[in-house]
Amino acid sequence: MRVVIVGAGIGGLAAALSLHAAGCHDVLVAEAAPRIRPLGVGINLLPHAVRELTELGLAERLAALSVATAELAYYSRHGQAIWSEPRGRAAGYHWPQYSVHRGRLQMLLLTAVRERLGPEAVRTGAALTGFRQDERGAVAEFGAEEVRCDVLIGADGIHSAVRRVLYPDEGEPRWNGLVLWRGVTRAEPFLTGRSMIMAGNGTEKFVAYPISGPGPDGRVLVNWIAERPLAEVRTGRGDWHGRADLAAVQSHFADWRYDWLDVPGVIGGAEEAYEYPMVDRDPLPRWSHGRVTLLGDAAHPMYPIGSNGASQAVLDGRVLARELARRPDPERTLPAYEEARRPPTTAVQLANRQQGPEVVMKLVHERSPEPFTDLETVLPRAERDEIARRYKRLAGFDPAVLNERASYDVRPSSRR
Ligand SMILES: Cc1cc2nc3c(=O)[nH]c(=O)nc-3n(C[C@H](O)[C@H](O)[C@H](O)COP(=O)(O)OP(=O)(O)OC[C@H]3O[C@@H](n4cnc5c(N)ncnc54)[C@H](O)[C@@H]3O)c2cc1C
DSSP states (O other): OEEEEEOOSHHHHHHHHHHHHTTOOEEEEEOSSSSOOOOSOEEEEOHHHHHHHHHTTOHHHHHHHEEEOOEEEEEETTSOEEEEEEOGGGGTOSSOOEEEEHHHHHHHHHHHHHHHHOTTSEESSOOOOEEEEETTEEEEEETTEEEEESEEEEOOOTTOHHHHHHSTTOOSOEEEEEEEEEEEEEEOOOTTTTEEEEEESSSSEEEEEESSOOOTTSOEEEEEEEEEEOSOOSSOTTOTTOBOOHHHHHHHTTTOBOSSOBHHHHHHTOSOEEEEEEEEOOOOSOOOBTTEEEOGGGTOOOOSOTTOHHHHHHHHHHHHHHHHHHOOOHHHHHHHHHHHHHHHHHHHHHHHHTTGGGHHHHHHHHHOSSOOSOHHHHSOHHHHHHHHHHHHHHHTOOHHHHHHSOOSOSSTTSOO
């Protein structure tokens, strides 16, 4: 069976590795960029995605370039602690949670794809321009060049060309009026040294977590995201490359100084920062049409909340590969894949529009705009607990459920 995957991002490359592990070795990954470069800043991989990459035999390589996140903590705009919970193994998962540089993760996956599927398996400079289907299969069109295949997977991100053919009237991604500025700064470790923190009030927010261990000077690379409403942005919707004006970003957060983190200091220490409007798209009623389907951001672009973008893309590929191995008739495979993956990812998309688990910062601000004296009267522990638990269940990483769930591996004894 010949499979063409459009897009060599985290989703497309992880899908290629998943297909290979499921016995499908005739895979071409077509990437529009002329060269794959380690772009982006930090992302988090939740334990459910780390499980899949572990079962793909990548545990050691992944551990070598990641920081195992130990704790997630939310703070009010005034720097008061609202919620903290252990993460990864410390929370009882069988797999860690990782903070990792997106580009380095992409290069890790690219290397593994080339090793396992051959040096020609990833073709760069190959932008899909269209496709068609006939009784013999699908035909992917790259300008004048055509590639025939049995299954065509659109893993081409939020501006997916595959999705555009399926839904020509959809238009631009939806912007919610918030802008994210993202950067990396060499800084002193904070809190546990492996903490992911968020401080905010529901409209303004600062996120920080280390994506490296300490260097010889004891400092770590801190990935940060500063977020607030803006009347207009200079960057296109869904463009990850737009440069930000660091001094302007810093001025918005000038008085966010806490005894556990100096936010303007962290922002000011970055060499550069990127601007990204907070965009997503409406959930689709259907991903699969004949022999063509969608995966990752092409299928379910979501706000970068709750660390789910890359993680859900990895899960998609694993489930698709499992279904392909179970019932290698694409007309049956793709609906089974979609049935397993569309409802949960739709739920995450919609939950992220309501701020996911981060809503605790908004609730505290609404109920106590000034610093609180007793958190329990503002947001009782039981309510905080329930918010955290509900999101984990919905996004598929409740520890008990994940630890007990059967593997997606079609060869369960291979590579743990
Ligand atoms: C350059 C870049 C930087 C990013 N930085 C961050 C970040 O810092 N933080 C964060 O949270 N998320 C970031 N993301 C998004 C994050 O990687 C995704 O949300 C998540 O990993 C799911 O990935 P995906 O593979 O579905 O989509 P993507 O990561 O968007 O990958 C899609 C791939 O498809 C390719 N492509 C697009 N159109 C075509 C076409 N017509 N033909 C062939 N190939 C095509 C793109 O070049 C890209 O390589 C970034 C994405 C990109 C592309």
